[in-house]
Amino acid sequence: MSERIEQRAPGSEGEEDQIVPSPSPVPEPPERKARSSRRGESVFRFLASGSGVLVVAAVALIGLFLLIQAVPSLMANNANFFTSPEFSTGDENNLSFGIRDLFLVTVFSSVFALVLAMPVALGVALFLTNYAPRQLSRPFAYVVDLLAAVPSIIYGLWGILVLAPAIEPIARWLNTDLGWIFLFRTGNLPVLSGTIFTGGVVLAVMILPIITAVSREVFAQTPRFQIEAAKALGATRWEVIRMATLPYGRSGYIAGSMLGLGRALGETIAVLIVIRASTSPMTFSLFDGGYTFASLIASAASEFSQPLPTGAYISAGLVLFVLTFVVNALARVIAGGKVNG
Amino acid sequence: MTTATGTDLDRPASEPPTRQIALGRRIKDHVATVLVSLAFLIAVVPLVWVLVTVIARGLPAILSADWWGYSLSGVLPEEYEGGVYHAIYGTLIQAFIATVIAVPVGILAAIYLVEYGRGPLARAVSFMVDILAGVPSIVAALFVFAAFISILGAPQSAFMVSLALVLLMLPVVIRNTEEMLRLVPDRLRESAYALGIPKWKTILRIVLPTALSGTVTGVMLAIARIMGETAPVLVLVGYARAINYDPFEGNMASLPLLMYSELSNPEAAGQYRIWGAALTLIIIIMIFQVGASLISRFSAIPK
Structure with missing residues (x-):
């Protein structure tokens, strides 16, 4: 690197006054090279800030365009948008759609996935940072990251064709022996596979690598002196985790879980394939079927032709966008700068 | 300390006064x-x-012999014939167009965040990158549908898919590049300034090349991530059983879309094609993943 700088130095176009990165209003010698490089500087600066602004604009435009497309349909809606469980857009002149069940199924499946994934992710992150031998820690972390590389459609196929039959006995046991808990009541499906329960397990697998990656990163930043202080007091390995790693990394772990929740809320194709549709409303059981926001939109995607019915789905998309926006913003606030990405 | 709770480093040099932990x-x-x-x-x-x-x-x-070289054109649902090269082409070209758009914008935005960004705008950009990273793929697809197809009247095409993929790819590229740019030691920048090289040339000729391998790794990981996306192709392009080379017009297959449409095929050959396409997709993604980790292993930033 330094050789290249030396070679460039003698004939380089920069003049003395360009040493300061942001030139102060010192009078410039009227030299062409300096002027052209100053123009280069401002063009480049403009391009870079423009790209930054583009990102902000993209998020704003997503919200704006979804809103523009959703409003006419919301005006034409005959049902209460927030409390109606039905979503019928077949008759363009009599739209009646509400997001109650979409919201419930989305939240039930995502929160269930979170409940399953959070303890495992915590364990994996601690294993990778505090237990795994140093040489194996990176390959092990890579293996967990590979979980995130598998496309969601493959998780969906595996979930319904392989996993669902395998965990059906567990579902049956929960339903028979713990059916008095409302979560494990028989739901609105005649079968026990392809339910929110199945979907939640698949989602848990899918969000595990995100939670793990964020937590691992934060746990690894635990100040060395805190760990050493704990050890000096004679702490066991678990006590070091309790006294140093967990207090330091808690916010990162929660932020990672929020990111995982955001991913689960918006997961589309795996949920569409795994969770069966149901004709009757949600009964607050994990053995219900139905659509999430994302899976409903995807299921209707081939019929997006008439503006008003399409707008109904776009309004569902808008709610999903707001939901994930809030969850991700919260994650960022909680992380408080410890997590980047 | 008789219990095997620690490595050699954890063991005290002299015997502890109490030998047993409670x-x-x-x-x-x-x-x-x-x-x-x-x-x-x-x-x-x-x-x-x-x-x-x-x-x-x-x-x-x-x-099977035909898998990599034929499409499903003219193949009946129950036949074990044909291949998926039309879908492989679709997956690659859609990812390619998205990459061509997302990489320059993403790298420039990262440069802005690291080299120029101060104050409220930089904070807003950084915040929005995080938000964009959390936008579900179906929402990105709906946005492209609402903005380009509904309002501007563009037809459904593979290019629309690429536009949605750009939104999904951007935050990954930005965050990875940002991280790499921050790893470039400040003394490199300062040496360049000391030699009178203007800031933008320092960034283009010295900072970026130093961070190049990490950036390429990030881009390849981003590509690997978007190639498996199914929601955008469901919303934004129709499925075609034959090859279509034109990303700006007509239906085009991709591996996820092929898998999804074969799901409604009740014949056993449908299952055969679904899992074949799944394995093909995983192989392609693995090529990018492994490529990414090889690049990052063999060219790390000098500390």
Whole structure:
């Protein structure tokens, strides 16, 4: 690197006054090279800030365009948008759609996935940072990251064709022996596979690598002196985790879980394939079927032709966008700068 | 310390005054070790399970002679004929167009964040990158549908898919590039300034090349991530059983879309093609993943 700088130095176009990165209003010698490089500087600066602004604009435009497309349909809606469980857009002149069940199924499946994934992710992150031998820690972390590389459609196929039959006995046991808990009541499906329960397990697998990656990163930043202080007091390995790693990394772990929740809320194709549709409303059981926001939109995607019915789905998309926006913003606030990405 | 709770480094140099750690604490420590190791095993199970399933069920398809060189044009649902090269083409071209758009914008935005960004705008950009990273793919697809197809009247095409993929790819590229740019030692920048090289040339000729390998790694990981996206192709392009080379017009297959449409095929050949396409997709993604890690291994930033 330094050789290249030396070679460039003698004939380089920069003049003395360009040493300061942001030139102060010192009078410039009227030299062409300096002027052209100053123009280069401002063009480049403009391009870079423009790209930054583009990102902000993209998020704003997503919200704006979804809103523009959703409003006419919301005006034409005959049902209460927030409390109606039905979503019928077949008759363009009599739209009646509400997001109650979409919201419930989305939240039930995502929160269930979170409940399953959070303890495992915590364990994996601690294993990778505090237990795994140093040489194996990176390959092990890579293996967990590979979980995130598998496309969601493959998780969906595996979930319904392989996993669902395998965990059906567990579902049956929960339903028979713990059916008095409302979560494990028989739901609105005649079968026990392809339910929110199945979907939640698949989602848990899918969000595990995100939670793990964020937590691992934060746990690894635990100040060395805190760990050493704990050890000096004679702490066991678990006590070091309790006294140093967990207090330091808690916010990162929660932020990672929020990111995982955001991913689960918006997961589309795996949920569409795994969770069966149901004709009757949600009964607050994990053995219900139905659509999430994302899976409903995807299921209707081939019929997006008439503006008003399409707008109904776009309004569902808008709610999903707001939901994930809030969850991700919260994650960022909680992380408080410890997590980047 | 007779219990095997630590490595050599953890062991005190002289014998501790009390030789035994209290039983309760030892039990807790062991239970924690077991649980934590168990958690890792639990995490590995689904990965192995998924991969074994896909390989076992997909292998017959991808080993057939026609798989890599033919499309499904004219193949009946129940026939074990044809291949998926039309879908492979679709997956690659859609990812390629998205990359061509997302990489320059993403790298420039990262440069803005690291080299120029100060004040409220930079904070807003950084915040929005995080938000964009969390935008579900179906929402990105709906946005492209609302803005370009509904309002501007563009037809459904592979290019629309690429536009949605750009939104999904941007945050990954920006965050990775940003991280790499921050790793470039400041003394490199300062040396360049000392030699009178203007800031923008320093960035283009010195900072970026130094961070190049990490940036390329990030881009390849981003590509690997978007190639498996199914929601955008469901919303934004129709499925075609034959090859279509034109990304700006007409229906085009891609591996996820082919898998999804074969799901409604009740014949056994449908399953055969689904798992074959799944394995093909995983192989392509793995090529990018492994490529990314090779690049990052062989060219790290000098400290």
